[in-house]
Amino acid sequence: MNHTRKGYLTWATILVTAMTISACAGGAAETKSPPANEAAGETPKAPVVDMSKPITLTFFNNASNEIFEQEIGARIRAKYPNVTIKTVGNGFTRSNIEKLLASGEQIDLFWIGFQESIADMKALGLAMDLTAFIKREGYDLSRFDDSALQMVKDQSDKGEIFALPWQVGSAVLFYNKDLFDKFGVSYPKDGMTWNETLELAKKVTRSDNGVQYRGLDIGLTRHFYQQYALSPYDPKTGKATYLSDPRWNRIMQFVKDLYAIPGNRPEKIVEDRAGFMQQKVVAMLPWSAYFQPFLGAQDLNFNIAALPVFDDAKGQGVSPAASILMMSPSTKYKDEGWEILKFLASDEVEIGNSRIGFPPAIKLQAAKDQFGADLPGVEKLNMKAVFHNKLTPQPVIRGDLHSAAIRPYVPMIQNIGNDKADINTSLRDSQEAADKAIQEINSR
Structure with missing residues (x-):
């Protein structure tokens, strides 16, 4: 879904199902980002991140405020009630980001669209390599659609992973x-x-x-x-x-x-x-x-x-890279930010967003099978058509x-x-x- 969708909703907002899994608590009051000097071959142990402490994260929004609330805002509040989300943006362009930076805005997390955005984010110094987080937890990247993940990997210079695929364009x-x-x-x-x-x-x-x-x-x-x-x-x-x-x-x-x-x-x-x-x-x-x-x-x-x-x-089919999730290397909340990114890319959220009509970036068949299930009137549609063609990785x-x-x-x-x-x-x-x-x- 090129994939800003600002202004598209012409019907009443669908009530988002509250998340029931409780937030992880405990651990130190302050967390640290993954050490850069780990010994070769060693896998650092993931810290317990205290998500019960009140923090505010600024999230760059790729769509309308209404869509952000459905897909991200309400879900984060239900999972992490002590995390406050401040939104900026409403659609990615390089000039849009540059204006925010010039105003002194500190952005922690990004929801952006299209594959070329990563190159712009790298040029602006806003692309954080997530590899250390992925390695320390053994995070399974193979759960993502192959073509969507490949487009993220294609943006790396030395094997970095600058984003998690989140939604695909169908x-x-x-x-x-x-x-x-x-x-x-x-x-x-x-x-x-x-x-x-x-x-x-x-x-x-x-x-x-x-x-x-x-x-x-x-x-x-x-x-x-x-x-x-x-x-x-x-x-x-x-x-x-x-x-x-x-x-x-x-x-x-x-x-x-x-x-x-x-x-x-x-x-x-x-x-x-x-x-x-x-x-x-x-x-x-x-x-x-x-x-x-x-x-x-x-x-x-x-x-x-x-x-x-x-x-x-x-x-x-069309490009798989509808939207991705990224984190700023300058955020003060790297571990907390990683928890948020993982949560948004989880089966739980991908299925929930699939049910309200946003194609998931994960391979999980259950997420595809439930696509659009909560949209009134969708039962009359040939929904298998959405996933009939393979997604086509873009240059x-x-x-x-x-x-x-x-x-x-x-x-x-x-x-x-x-x-x-x-x-x-x-x-x-x-x-x-x-x-x-x-x-x-x-x-x-």
Whole structure:
């Protein structure tokens, strides 16, 4: 779930089930971080951390305050009633973090999204290696989804573990059952390719009683390059990849074919969730597997299928790195912070958050099986579609370089979709624009 979700909730907040496991007590009044000079081969014994003493931890929030309260705030209070959580943030960007640091804000823990964020956190001196904590307790990293954990490991220089995976990004194909029924067309199925989806879209793109219905909206545009694990920037050459990687051409050919369907091109090419949810003129919408807004939409009779895939990338889903948990190396509460991170990544919390619709980053099948179980109306949905495709690890990209290189991508989609430029010209123009932006960053 790219995965800030600020403003998405349009329905009443789900009551969070209180945690019943009592906090560990005892131990010294002050704890120390893991020693850096342990003898080779020795595993330091984990200290007993006194979580009964009152402390305040500042937590960087990656979403709305309401979502933070559901997923983190209420759960920490139930488990550790003497820990006060102060939130700052509301969505990760490097400039957002820099402003907080410039104001003198001391941040202890971070909930942030997307793989490139770790590189930015390292550059800002905010990435703490968690390896010492992991080793001293024999913490089992294999419980995490392989692709999500690999993306964390890929950000290390010397084998460091700078974060714990927390949630994964999944996506599905939403479809309006009423429109398919109206035109007598069979519903989408799990395992379709994008070409098959285009053929299906042609059957439900129609004008009826003065209303133009569109068979397929482009949805979240990042999903296409994520399915290919395609980076807009090549660190080896220091340039964009729009001309060097033929997969961009394949994506743009899909865009051209999508908007070449008579009646399927909207007045303005955007990620049109409103056309699906409110106006109900879009039959199919590829979107993140975040169901609260859709379930809360009035009179929307929908279901889901697995996100379609490219013919040459079958089974490949979107990026696994929806969000991660990190700790600042400057926090005064390293041991307490580690306890909080462990707790949030525990089976208990992952299952609880899965039940309210946030895909878990752990392998535990029970967490996947209970996905969305507490969302009213989810029982009618094909929830196995959420985990039909495998998550696709993404290449390591520095955040500012990724942002610069990907900037021409959506305008390119709009130009090709509106027949303002052909594919080759658009790719060439995007390459030039991205290379210029990259050069500006490197010259600073």
